[in-house]
Amino acid sequence: MQARRGTGIETFAKRCKMTPDAIQGRTSRMTRDIGTDHTHGGAEKPTLRTVAQATGFSVATVSRALADDPRIAARTRAIVAEAAKRLGYIPDRAARRLRTGRTQVITLLLNTEHEFLGFTHEFLSGITERLRGTGYSVTVVPDDPGEDRLTPVRTILRNNLADGLLFTRTECFDPRVRMLMEAGLPFVSHGRTEFTMPHPYVDFDNEAFARQAVARLVEQGRDRLSMILPDDKFTFCQHLRYGFVSAAREAGVAHEVLEGVTLDSDREEISCALNACLRRPERPNGFVCVGEVTALMTMAAMTDAGLTPGIEADIVAKRASPIFDNIRPRIETVYEDLRATGRAMAEMLLRRIDGEPAEGLHVLFEPGRCG
Amino acid sequence: MQARRGTGIETFAKRCKMTPDAIQGRTSRMTRDIGTDHTHGGAEKPTLRTVAQATGFSVATVSRALADDPRIAARTRAIVAEAAKRLGYIPDRAARRLRTGRTQVITLLLNTEHEFLGFTHEFLSGITERLRGTGYSVTVVPDDPGEDRLTPVRTILRNNLADGLLFTRTECFDPRVRMLMEAGLPFVSHGRTEFTMPHPYVDFDNEAFARQAVARLVEQGRDRLSMILPDDKFTFCQHLRYGFVSAAREAGVAHEVLEGVTLDSDREEISCALNACLRRPERPNGFVCVGEVTALMTMAAMTDAGLTPGIEADIVAKRASPIFDNIRPRIETVYEDLRATGRAMAEMLLRRIDGEPAEGLHVLFEPGRCG
DNA sequence: GCCCCGAATTATAACGTTTCAATTCATCAG
């Protein structure tokens, strides 16, 4: 693979003689070059032009060479790569974005109400971890409760603000999923939907968690189980409910889902429901809790009712934070690794952006007992 | 203020006749226009050109008009604004960024190790809350423990990735502050420094918190106080230490700072230190805790040693999450409102970006007792 | 020797914006 036209240096020499047919545009550009050369010596931000001038190749060639385009001679690519590195060239994101339409940004829709403790931190850390080194950056867009969930998505689509989207708290027929599929913007949801067309998702096997929790409580001789469930509109709640109810039914134990409570956030309501249920003569002796706050509320309600967790009733809880190592009495917990979830979602999104089909792209994390 | 040159419509009519001196560039542009008109009827992204054609003004005028430039006639501005709205024009961020160098992005340096529970969520929610409606978006860049803290800052500066920076866990002579001041990039730190040159910051009055905590414990008759302090390299830890030590000294009670522990994250170490200290004959009877995890660890260590929080020793803790409402026995807590902190930091950063001098820009949140 | 192929490179336009430096034109002073 010998360069036919001669090396960059030769080409440069030739160019310096200035070809006869100097077109207007070219002239003006050359004029400007001289102007640029006049400026102070050191700190100009290196651009493609800088590298082009240093190597003697044209801007176009340099651009292609840096993209490892096979149409550029291997030797040229090497020379350009070396020069770019030496000069500290870094492609300008704005220019590239303007030209290509790709933003090099992925956006996370962040619920701004109460979180499952530690969720946001771990999740975001996982995402940034995976994105490190790729040119992508994460932007966070609020998914405010009470606001239409589609508005941020619409804004992102209209203004072309991201190459891909991540979001949580997925609903069974999540309108965001529908809109994104129609628009063709890559995305990964935390949680499944019930649309027939497949889309990428990462989920925790909440059904399995609920089943395990029931099994564990039954093992410990508990036979009146209760579960506090967030709003049913989220898919994961339906999985929890299904796992809980069917496992309890199979085990032949009494069970109930505490109704009338919505999300982890409506603390007052949950407290009332808990207190009421603990005062019933046939009160539950086993609780399945979905988040740490719910679990702590259950413990507090028991304590306030003069009962001791582990004696009159057992609790199994899902957790995403480390606090349960320090809660006394100890209760059994299952850890959902949200850092790994964030990593996996970012990974999938990158693949999807790279054009991989949606079909195979999903992960279901199995619960591993801990604590 | 009458338009001298005639309304947009007249100008448009005139332009359609095509002036004699049609320069090359113009011709080619017109050609392209026709090509564009040929395409399918509806969904072209509206750009300045679209608005210009619709109103009959030039792109330059439209651009100025939308920026409310006083050199553009008031009537023209109104016409253009109306048309832009009607057509759904939204300025292209990439183009604007390329042209102006401003990114419309602010970046949050996010520590990716363990958080004070709920910190990230609340903080980010506050930031996005303030930024809503302004054109700014937030990107999150990891500040990985063990990595050089300057690397992300350097990257942001070199690649011009943001118009401003927010970060936490500020050190007394934080190298990031120095670098950013030198580079002239607006930023707001969560926490103060000891540099002589002023810079914008938002902080919680940790010294006051520590003093209040000591006072509260002394009120309750406690006279051997202990505090677990994260790494001294952070400014806020020094404030905590100073407040704790001087208040205890003034009250004339015994006190110690548990040494040898670094951050909230080194749980094993903290546990050991706690257990050891609780087994001493002259063990502390009052604890000041900075985070919920530390507080819970203290409670757990007491329980494990056969002691009951509130009986043999009291605990006062700072918290950023709602969990302490549900911890039994109840302990006294002081709430640091991180949502408000995020809001305030975003607010200041916006002002700073707008050119406001750094001098007056700081807020110190006073602790309010709660729970 | 001529023509054409194709490998290697290059000129140029374009992405959508902002802004400098004109240009236009009514008005007013002289």
Next chain:
DNA sequence: CTGATGAATTGAAACGTTATAATTCGGGGC
């Protein structure tokens, strides 16, 4: 009537990139 004034507008360049359509030129086939 002329020239200066200044308000209103505009042409064109520029930001740094990529993609399309040339251009160059050695070599192989005839």
